[in-house]
Amino acid sequence: MDVENRLRISGHAETKVIPDRACWTVTVRAEDGDRDAAFRRCAAAREALVERLEAIEKGGVSAGRIAVAEEIEHYFVVSRELRTEVADQLKKTRLPEGVIAQIGESIGEQRRRRRCFSATATLGIDVAVAVSGAVPHLLVAEDVASSSGPRFRISGGEQIADELRARAVENARSRAAGLAAAAGRKLGRALVISDRDEALADLAGAAAAHAPAPVAGGAVRAMRAMSLAAPAGPAGDGSPIVMEIAPEPVELGETMTVVFELVDRD
Numbered sequence: 389m390d391v392e393n394r395l396r397i398s399g400h401a402e403t404k405v406i407p408d409r410a411c412w413t414v415t416v417r418a419e420d421g422d423r424d425a426a427f428r429r430c431a432a433a434r435e436a437l438v439e440r441l442e443a444i445e446k447g448g449v450s451a452g453r454i455a456v457a458e459e460i461e462h463y464f465v466v467s468r469e470l471r472t473e474v475a476d477q478l479k480k481t482r483l484p485e486g487v488i489a490q491i492g493e494s495i496g497e498q499r500r501r502r503r504c505f506s507a508t509a510t511l512g513i514d515v516a517v518a519v520s521g522a523v524p525h526l527l528v529a530e531d532v533a534s535s536s537g538p539r540f541r542i543s544g545g546e547q548i549a550d551e552l553r554a555r556a557v558e559n560a561r562s563r564a565a566g567l568a569a570a571a572g573r574k575l576g577r578a579l580v581i582s583d584r585d586e587a588l589a590d591l592a593g594a595a596a597a598h599a600p601a602p603v604a605g606g607a608v609r610a611m612r613a614m615s616l617a618a619p620a621g622p623a624g625d626g627s628p629i630v631m632e633i634a635p636e637p638v639e640l641g642e643t644m645t646v647v648f649e650l651v652d653r654d
Contacts, residue, residue, distance in 0.1 A: 399560025412537030
C-alpha cells in the first residue's frame with residue numbers, strides 16, 4: 389500500500405438509550421410423595437403463572453421443561469437400650485437438657501430415606517418496561533421458589549449500532565478532511581472501513597494478558613438500576629398491584645477506523 393497517499397483515522401459516535409425491555413428468571417417448584425403427582429403439580433403451577441404473565445404481554449414468557457428429583461434425608465437408627473445408657477451417663481454431667489437430647493439423637497447408625505419428590509421448572513420473562521410494573525406481585529406466590537430480576541435490555545440494539553457506525557464513519561471523514569486540508573491535500577475514496585483498530589486491539593490484548601479479571605462495574609449497575617415506587621391503587625380494592633420500574637439510560641458507542649485515499653488539490 390502506498391502509505392504516502394493514505395490517511396488512516398478513527399471516528400467515534402455515542403448515544404444514550406433507555407432500555408425498553410425488562411427480564412426476570414423464575415423457578416417454580418412443587419413437592420409430593422409421588423413422582424407423577426409432583427410433576428403434575430409443578431405443571432399446573434407453571435401453566436397458571438404463565439397464564440397470569442401472558443395477560444400482561446402476550447408472548448413475553450418462555451417456559452422450560454420440568455425436572456423431577458428425589459429429595460433424600462438422613463437419620464440415625466439406634467437401639468433404645470444404648471440411647472438410655474448414654475442418656476444416663478450424660479445426666480451425670482452438667483450439660484443442659486437440650487444438649488443432652490442433641491447428643492442422644494446423633495448416636496447410632498446413619499441411614500437415608502426418600503423425603504419426597506421435587507419438580508422444578510424455569511421460566512423466562514421478557515416484557516416491555518411500560519407494563520413490567522405488574523410483574524413483581526405475580527412472583528410472590530407459594531409455588532414460586534425463586535426469582536431474579538429485573539434485568540434490562542434494549543430491543544433493536546443492532547439497528548442502533550448500525551446507526552452509530554454510520555455516524556462514526558462520518559466523524560472519521562470530517563476529521564480526516566481537516567487533516568488533509570492542513571497538509572495541502574484533499575480526501576479521495578474510502579479504501580478500508582473497519583470497526584476494529586488492529587494496533588489498539590493488539591495493545592489491548594497484550595494488556596489483558598497481564599491484567600486482573602474484570603469486575604462488574606457501572607455499565608452493569610446501570611442496566612440493573614431501577615426505582616420502585618409505592619404500589620398503585622388503594623389497598624384492598626381488588627385492583628392489580630403495579631410498581632413503577634424505571635431503568636437508567638445506558639451509554640452505547642461505536643468506533644470505526646477508515647483508511648482514506650489522499651489526492652492532490654486541483
